[in-house]
Amino acid sequence: MTNTPRSTHWDIFCTVVDNYGDIGVTWRLAKQMVNEYQIPVNLWVDDLASFSHILPTLDPLKATQSFNGVNIIHWKEPLPVAFVAGAMLIEAFACELPEQVKAQLAYLHQNAPKSVPIWLNLEYLSAEDWVEGCHGLPSLQANGLKKYFYFPGFGAKTGGLICEQNLFAERDAWQADTANKLQLFTDLGLKDIQAQDTVISVFSYETEALPALCELWQQSAEKIHALIPKGRSLNSLTHLLPCDIAALVPGQQINHGNLTLHILPMTDQQGFDRLLWSCDFNIVRGEDSFLRAQWAAKPFIWHIYPQEDDYHLVKLEAFLKLYCDNLPPKIACYWSELNLAFNQAQQSAVSLHWQNLNPVNLPLLHHAKQWPINALNAADLATRLVQFVKNS
Numbered sequence: 001m002t003n004t005p006r007s008t009h010w011d012i013f014c015t016v017v018d019n020y021g022d023i024g025v026t027w028r029l030a031k032q033m034v035n036e037y038q039i040p041v042n043l044w045v046d047d048l049a050s051f052s053h054i055l056p057t058l059d060p061l062k063a064t065q066s067f068n069g070v071n072i073i074h075w076k077e078p079l080p081v082a083f084v085a086g087a088m089l090i091e092a093f094a095c096e097l098p099e100q101v102k103a104q105l106a107y108l109h110q111n112a113p114k115s116v117p118i119w120l121n122l123e124y125l126s127a128e129d130w131v132e133g134c135h136g137l138p139s140l141q142a143n144g145l146k147k148y149f150y151f152p153g154f155g156a157k158t159g160g161l162i163c164e165q166n167l168f169a170e171r172d173a174w175q176a177d178t179a180n181k182l183q184l185f186t187d188l189g190l191k192d193i194q195a196q197d198t199v200i201s202v203f204s205y206e207t208e209a210l211p212a213l214c215e216l217w218q219q220s221a222e223k224i225h226a227l228i229p230k231g232r233s234l235n236s237l238t239h240l241l242p243c244d245i246a247a248l249v250p251g252q253q254i255n256h257g258n259l260t261l262h263i264l265p266m267t268d269q270q271g272f273d274r275l276l277w278s279c280d281f282n283i284v285r286g287e288d289s290f291l292r293a294q295w296a297a298k299p300f301i302w303h304i305y306p307q308e309d310d311y312h313l314v315k316l317e318a319f320l321k322l323y324c325d326n327l328p329p330k331i332a333c334y335w336s337e338l339n340l341a342f343n344q345a346q347q348s349a350v351s352l353h354w355q356n357l358n359p360v361n362l363p364l365l366h367h368a369k370q371w372p373i374n375a376l377n378a379a380d381l382a383t384r385l386v387q388f389v390k391n392s
């Protein structure tokens with residue numbers, strides 16, 4: 001048996017199930033651990049082509065490469081580089097670790113127990129009450145090792161929420177000067193957006209709620225711009241498009257009454273955050289864009305990732321309850337109803353609640369600004385994770 005101290009680096013393993021959320025969350029976390037805690041991080045990812053959509057400078061053909069100080073490794077069989085255990089091993093969203101890694105863990109457990117990394121499964125974010133009771137629980141594995149369940153969440157006893165230390169200061173500085181958003185729209189190739197126009201970003205899954213909203217926006221008294229990346233939202237809007245989705249190009253504009261649809265280029269995560277800061281209202285989805293819309297301090301609709309037996313509606317209602325806790329009851333009711341109707345593709349209800357709400361409604365905007373501070377509960381996910389390691 002040896003007493004070699006374990007290496008200080010962290011390994012994060014991520015499989016891309018579909019979409020960009022799994023890689024989106026792990027990429028944010030990896031960048032933050034390097035940038036704020038100077039912890040070397042290996043991010044093992046099985047699908048670099050998907051990853052390159054949110055990190056355009058990534059080369060999907062390279063086995064290893066480094067961005068923002070993170071060592072990105074293409075996770076394929078056999079592993080392109082040998083796995084060396086560090087201080088922390090994170091498997092994201094219950095992905096199955098490679099055999100080589102599992103064998104290494106079992107070997108260390110038998111022969112050098114002090115070198116065994118802390119092993120945890122990073123779970124999906126949920127606002128449900130039970131999360132506080134399950135966060136941090138260990139589970140004994142067949143190889144005799146303990147694996148912990150790490151649950152992100154909104155409560156003080158959860159694993160917290162991913163949020164960089166300077167994010168709110170950067171956002172406030174950005175939002176303080178209208179020139180920033182106008183310059184961003186220009187840089188993205190979007191034309192004819194004036195400072196006073198209403199701008200709405202749309203990053204959702206397919207839903208019949210979208211055509212209903214577009215119909216309303218076409219008849220609006222003021223100009224409305226909907227910024228939509230090539231992707232799933234457009235599948236629900238084909239009747240408004242001049243050609244097949246494949247033939248659309250970023251920067252293209254499609255006018256219908258007072259609504260202009262703009263085809264948005266995909267950017268890296270920093271560009272995406274700035275986009276959300278720059279819009280008056282954001283329609284987001286999944287896990288990471290959902291959180292970033294909250295950090296943008298703007299009103300939003302959350303199109304939650306659909307789950308079997310409509311379980312996602314339970315998760316949605318848990319979040320709506322939390323978010324609305326100290327909102328004036330009338331606004332809370334309109335905003336919740338809007339989110340529920342959107343997620344259930346109820347066209348007339350979506351239109352009704354959108355009109356009731358008036359997205360630039362001041363109390364909702366004030367709430368959106370205060371919410372991020374309350375939601376963080378004094379410590380973000382990275383801070384809590386570092387504390388978790390210290391306590392383990």
Ligand SMILES: Cc1cn([C@H]2C[C@H](O)[C@@H](COP(=O)(O)OP(=O)(O)O[C@H]3O[C@@H](C)[C@H](O)[C@@H](O)[C@H]3O)O2)c(=O)[nH]c1=O
Pocket residue numbers: 017018019020021022023024025053054055124203229265266267268269270272285286287288289290305
């Ligand atoms: C549009 C856009 C998105 N993004 C990023 C922001 C996010 O990190 C990521 C999108 O992730 P999400 O918002 O989570 O939505 P998603 O639908 O892509 O991912 C989903 O995948 C499923 C498998 C999970 O179970 C869901 O919980 C969810 O995470 O893409 C960019 O970086 N640039 C862009 O231009």
